[in-house]
Amino acid sequence: MSSQKVRVKVKGFDHRLVDQAVHQIVEAVESAGGIVVGPVPLPTRIEKFCVIRGPNIDKDSREQFEIRTHKRLIDIQQPTAKAIDALTQINVASGVEIDIKL
Numbered sequence: 001m002s003s004q005k006v007r008v009k010v011k012g013f014d015h016r017l018v019d020q021a022v023h024q025i026v027e028a029v030e031s032a033g034g035i036v037v038g039p040v041p042l043p044t045r046i047e048k049f050c051v052i053r054g055p056n057i058d059k060d061s062r063e064q065f066e067i068r069t070h071k072r073l074i075d076i077q078q079p080t081a082k083a084i085d086a087l088t089q090i091n092v093a094s095g096v097e098i099d100i101k102l
Helices: 015-031 081-088
Strands: 004-012 034-050 062-077 096-101
Touching: 004 015, 004 081, 015 034, 015 081, 015 096, 081 096
Parallel strands: none
Antiparallel strands: 004 062, 004 096, 034 062
């Protein structure tokens, strides 16, 4: 298993929760003996929505909303079995998505 690498992508709407999850992942893998590269911040995806405030009179008045998706990338070089077990046992806050690719 030493020739493989594990890629972990972390996504979330709140950048503080994403950074906290990344910190937990890095600590767990390093304590289990894995070599961690990262976290690498990926570009934030910003979705913007423009909505009419009122359908009858206020058609010229609009509200704008946006959703920001923050992403981080972590590579684990030479993962050990203990490191992968520690990675799968991590509990993170709701609103944070973790994608693990072996």
